[in-house]
Amino acid sequence: MGYFEQEIIASIGAIEPTTVVDDRSGNVQEMVDRDEPPDWPGDARVRLWRNDRCIVATRHQARRPSFADARQLSELAGWPVALRRSGGTTVIHRPGILNVSYRIDVNRGESLPVERGYRLLIDLLAASLAKLNMRCDAGSVPASACDGSYNLRWNGRKLAGTAAFISHQPTTTVGVFHASVAVEGSIEDDLIAIRRFEAALHSDRPYEDARHVTVAEAMGSLVHTGIRSAMRS
């Protein structure tokens, strides 16, 4: 685990005391499936977890006729494919990407506040990254992969995407709001894998590498800016 990932995990744990770092082992699909409410660890409101390198598609994408071929092509390229319940399109999991899952429970029959769930997740991430002097906000990042209204952004670039699923359990309705934070690693390689998969799925869209950023890149930029400022003063 890299330095930035350790710092983010520590920050999140300090802000949300029920946070659990879920280090249970498993294949890439088993790791994704642990977001299901019955598999959730104890009373944790936040679950932090990592996965091996894989493409994560939606169950909606999996129903396309070309999915089997797209999956096989991706696996041959070294990117196995897992499926998730939440919405959106293709994302990447791998070492260097920290998964943050935030759970909200309401009584069956009550309305679950979806926007509030996304805001709680984004606010938690923004507060943890503020401890690294990163100022983040939420919003869309056009031409980013799996864009949506609740990306975590730094300087207008996508640092983390979010998605959610709402599930009826015996006595409660559960919302699981999930973010994949790009801490370090190659965005270029990530988007090559996504483009390959989506092209085979016949659902590709134009993505721009520069619309994404990792925490490591952002911190490098902040350090560089700080050095230049110091040299001028």
Place this chain on the structure above:
Amino acid sequence: MVDVTIPDDLWDDDSEGSIAAWLFAAGDQVAPGDLIAEVMNEKTTYELLAPAGGKLVMVVAVDEPVTKGQLVARVDPAD
């Protein structure tokens, strides 16, 4: 016939969603509370449960846009 509609409070704004998947085939028998469809709005997936038992009749196809309150299927309780 019992109507299956998108709940008025399923998501927060007035944007459209879509049926991401029907989990039964047309004409299948469903029981009250069965998970019969997944509905997607933006990047959130919701579960749609059968309000009654009977034969499922879809009104809206997968990927067709839907709004809150819209009729998407019916359940025919007749044998």
